[in-house]
Amino acid sequence: MRTQRARVSWMIFAIVAITIGSASAARADQLVVAHVPFAFIVGDSRLPAGDYVVKELDGDPSVIEIASAHGHQSMFTLTMESSAMETPARPQLVFEKFEDQYFLARVIREDGNDRELMLTPALMEREVAATR
Numbered sequence: 001m002r003t004q005r006a007r008v009s010w011m012i013f014a015i016v017a018i019t020i021g022s023a024s025a026a027r028a029d030q031l032v033v034a035h036v037p038f039a040f041i042v043g044d045s046r047l048p049a050g051d052y053v054v055k056e057l058d059g060d061p062s063v064i065e066i067a068s069a070h071g072h073q074s075m076f077t078l079t080m081e082s083s084a085m086e087t088p089a090r091p092q093l094v095f096e097k098f099e100d101q102y103f104l105a106r107v108i109r110e111d112g113n114d115r116e117l118m119l120t121p122a123l124m125e126r127e128v129a130a131t132r
Contacts, residue, residue, distance in 0.1 A: 031055060031064065031109045032091040040095060040102040041127050042066055042117065045075045054093070054107050061115060064107060082106055082114035098124040101131060 032054040039048050051069035057076060067074040084106065094106035096119060103124055107115045 031107055031115075032093055033069075034091075034093050036093065036095075038102055040104055042075060042104045043077050044127065044130075046131070047073050047075070052093070061113065064115065066104070077104075077117060079107065079115035079117055082116040084114055084116070096124075099128050101128050103127070 033052070034054075035051050036047075037049055039046060041047070047066070047068070050073075053067050053069055055065045055067070057063035057065055062079055063076055064079055065074060065076050089112075090108075091110045092106075092108045093104060094108065095102045096105045097103075098121075101124070103119055104117055105119055106117065109115070
């Protein structure tokens with residue numbers, strides 16, 4: 001099960017890396033600017049496909065704001081230092097797919113600082129059940 005989850009996570013990572021490979025260089029207060037081609041879940045918030053800007057909240061790397069580029073959706077979430085062994089060279093958003101839903105899992109900044117969002121199978125199951 002864990003191997004399958006890891007394989008799916010890497011597959012999603014590859015797809016998203018290709019799709020948002022053109023993530024633009026962010027301003028100093030922005031961590032990542034990216035186009036996400038699918039709806040996704042952050043915590044208990046569902047966000048539609050579109051262009052997003054990810055920022056730190058007042059210089060605190062543990063809290064990030066995820067806002068749509070047009071300003072219609074915005075939310076805050078807690079992050080923690082990533083336990084990932086490898087960090088890509090460019091800024092990215094990394095998603096995990098659970099059943100038919102995508103969950104934001106990591107935010108990789110231009111400076112290589114990698115932040116992870118808390119995702120557990122129980123949390124993902126609960127959020128998927130809420131969409132039905």
